[in-house]
């Protein structure tokens with residue numbers, strides 16, 4: 603029994619708004635599907651955040667559909683749960699669920715036991731942090747059906763893996779599973795737990811929030827034939843290189859040659875992040891020198907680390923992360939992180955799509971929720 607575990611594919615995601623970056627994601631996803639077919643795995647298990655947005659583009663839908671068609675032609679079933687990126691804030695059929703309805707994939711985020719060959723699969727869709735108690739209760743009341751192999755599928759952050767994403771702790775996971783197929787955290791990591799392994803494959807390609815940094819992205823092929831799960835992390839081969847440089851302001855001119863050398867032989871133009879240190883910095887000069895990177899790389903960002911004493915250690919970003927910046931501004935104005943989150947991460951996406959009804963419905967829902975909390 604062998605499964606391919608993939609997560610956080612964020613199909614349709616477009617880092618830096620570049621079409622090339624969207625295609626990188628599809629290419630990485632197809633590598634996982636190719637591996638599933640080549641290795642004749644018994645199932646593909648997707649741990650959520652299949653799409654980057656709850657309203658994916660036609661292209662993103664098509665890429666998933668094509669992958670599912672291939673898997674079905676090879677008799678490989680695709681099981682999935684939903685991440686927060688797949689779930690619309692308003693009552694609507696989640697996009698990946700369409701493929702379940704059409705019989706091309708199987709949704710197992712319903713908490714019910716699903717038997718596939720001699721394997722028991724139980725999954726839950728993403729639960730918000732405010733719903734953690736509810737999820738804990740559901741996890742405690744899992745009935746372990748008799749099966750040779752057991753896999754639990756979740757899209758949640760575990761505190762032991764990431765201190766800021768601690769929606770649950772590993773101890774909240776029920777014992778008795780051979781493999782805990784996790785999604786949500788974008789870096790690959792795993793830890794033993796009970797008689798099994800808790801594993802995040804991580805995202806298959808860097809998403810906008812991850813910026814430009816060196817990484818290892820991939821998916822897992824998990825052998826469940828023996829008494830212990832054996833996990834093979836397969837790195838995506840087509841990944842576009844991300845390159846980071848720290849350079850003295852005085853020596854900025856040398857950087858271009860260095861990047862050119864490093865980029866030699868790469869199939870895809872890399873993404874480059876430059877951190878500049880020094881004094882008496884003239885940003886017009888930096889911009890002019892770095893513009894020569896346009897021919898070498900797909901996209902570059904730069905920031906300056908000022909080393910004068912007055913502002914030691916202060917970083918300013920020449921091309922700031924707009925999302926982060928917006929959030930910080932909203933937080934300043936509203937003086938409340940929850941409200942800022944509501945405004946930037948929930949309201950703004952709806953309103954920028956022109957979805958006024960959706961926005962009104964979301965606000966109404968939040969109001970009802972807050973009222974029911976006050977009633978308690």
Ligand SMILES: [Mn+2]
Nearest residue numbers: 610651685786
């Ligand atoms: Mn994700």
